[in-house]
Structure formats: C-alpha cells, structure tokens
C-alpha cells in the first residue's frame with residue numbers, strides 16, 4: 208500500500224471521469240492539479256472545484272512538455288478523447304495524445320518520482336473472442352479501421368507504460384476501464400446511456416444501433432473512480448480490469464431507461480457502427496482479489512442518479 212498521496216496531477220481532469228477523480232481526491236484532502244486542454248472536456252465539470260484552495264487548473268495540452276513548480280506524488284493520466292464520436296472527429300489528435308502525451312506524462316512522473324496510473328480501456332480487447340475478458344487476453348483489434356485511432360493509441364500507451372517499468376523501473380499501473388456512465392457525460396457525445404436518457408427525456412424514440420442483442424456491462428462513475436484510486440494506492444502494476452460484470456443486451460438498457468423515465472416513446476433501430484464489439488464483459492477477479500474493489504452501485508440506482516442529473520439540466524435549458 209502506498210502512503211496517502213498529498214499531491215496529485217490529473218490529466219483530462221475536466222472531462223467526465225477525470226472531474227469525478229478530481230472531486231474524490233479534493234474531498235479526501237489531496238492537493239490536485241488538473242491538466243486539460245478542453246478538447247472534449249468542459250469548464251463547468253470542475254467549476255465547483257475552482258474555489259477550493261487545494262485545486263488548481265492548468266490549461267495545457269499533454270503532448271507539450273510540462274513543467275510545474277512543487278512536488279507531485281501521483282499522476283493519473285486520463286487525457287484522451289473517449290467517445291467514438293469525439294475520437295472519430297479527432298483521429299490524429301487522439302493518436303498523438305495517447306502516444307506522445309503518454310510519453311510526456313511518464314517523463315513528468317519520472318522527474319517527480321511519482322506513481323503513474325494510465326487510464327486504459329476495454330477497447331484494447333477489440334471485438335473480443337474470449338468471454339468474459341480477462342487481463343491475459345491479447346485482444347482482437349482491427350489496426351486500420353476507423354476505431355483503431357483510439358484502440359491502438361491505448362495499446363501503444365500500455366506498451367510504453369510497461370517499457371518504462373521494465374527499462375527504468377518506473378512505478379506505474381494500468382487500469383483497463385470498461386464502459387462507465389453517470390452525471391457529466393455530454394448529451395451529444397454519442398455514447399449509449401446519455402443518448403438514451405436525453406432521447407427519453409425529450410419524448411423521442413430511443414435509437415438502438417444494430418440488433419440491440421450486443422451486450423454491454425456498464426459501471427457507475429463513482430465505482431470506476433474508486434477502482435482507479437484503489438489501484439493508484441496499491442503497488443499493483445496490472446493491467447487490471449475496472450468495470451461492472453453485470454452484462455446486459457443493449458435493448459434491455461434501453462428498456463430500463465424508458466421504465467425509469469416513464470417515457471412513452473418507443474425504440475428505433477439504426478445501422479450498427481463499424482467494428483462495434485458484440486459482447487463486452489469484464490472479469491474483475493484480479494481487482495477483487497488484489498485491490499479489494501468491486502462495484503457497489505446497482506444499475507437502477509446509477510441510472511436514476513444519471514437521469515436526475517440530465518433531467519435537472521433539461522429543465523434548466
């Protein structure tokens with residue numbers, strides 16, 4: 208177990224997951240520097256943290272060298288476009304952030320003697336041929352398809368992180384995060400849950416890509432953040448899966464959202480995305496055994512909190 212961190216750097220801290228990471232750390236008494244270039248993040252995600260003495264925002268692109276006064280004892284590296292809509296719009300930037308940006312942050316962590324935690328993704332498993340996915344599975348990724356800009360950037364980032372460990376004995380960890388949802392996702396970012404929720408609240412039909420039989424396992428954001436921070440505080444390198452193993456077909460998720468919002472709208476089927484994985488479910492034995500972590504927020508509860516958050520914004524708009 209690492210001692211409690213006093214100074215953390217969170218890249219991508221103004222994004223969906225990153226802002227919850229910053230919030231959790233600030234609440235637990237850690238000083239946080241949030242580094243973000245707002246490529247896909249939003250100032251309003253961290254507006255409530257800006258008045259805090261222990262929180263600082265540095266507007267910066269992680270592909271540029273970073274110098275900061277003062278010490279840092281952990282770097283949580285989340286900077287990267289993450290929704291397909293974003294990374295398909297920013298293909299080269301996504302590859303550069305995953306490759307050069309990760310190298311810059313590994314160098315930064317090394318100069319500060321800080322632990323480095325990479326936010327990787329279940330997308331490294333591609334369209335998996337093994338089910339559920341264990342960390343030992345090497346994946347089934349199309350290296351030249353449109354989604355490869357994200358998947359391969361993360362695979363490279365993992366390889367680079369492991370090379371720093373092997374060659375320089377760097378203190379590093381890799382979290383393979385599975386689909387996460389919750390407040391502060393963007394309504395128009397193309398990801399399934401915000402799309403379903405905003406459609407249901409607007410009384411529009413919910414659009415299901417493909418047959419709807421493809422499965423997803425979705426994890427509420429506070430659970431994902433707890434897993435990521437448990438990894439940061441451990442001595443584990445990983446990679447380690449962080450996700451919720453409760454697997455559901457997409458049509459069932461749409462039904463849950465319709466039931467919880469009381470929406471009368473139906474569903475509409477649209478074409479599936481290219482290389483969209485058919486099944487996705489983490490095996491989280493490693494995180495359970497080594498980190499003592501498991502997701503705690505049930506789907507109905509997580510969806511209700513998410514719907515409430517979107518509904519409040521919908522009402523204010």
Ligand code: NAD
Pocket residue numbers: 218219220221222223224225242243244245246247248249267268269270284285286287288289290293304308326327328329383384385386387388
């Ligand atoms: P997000 O788009 O909401 O947040 C990403 C943040 O990184 C944004 O604030 C963006 O402005 C920032 N960023 C991007 N490029 C940058 C750069 N070059 N320099 C500085 N900042 C930059 O996405 P998210 O869903 O919060 O994802 C955060 C991380 O978690 C990503 O690394 C993503 O790959 C990983 N992840 C997320 C999920 C998920 O379901 N949300 C699943 C697996 C992995």
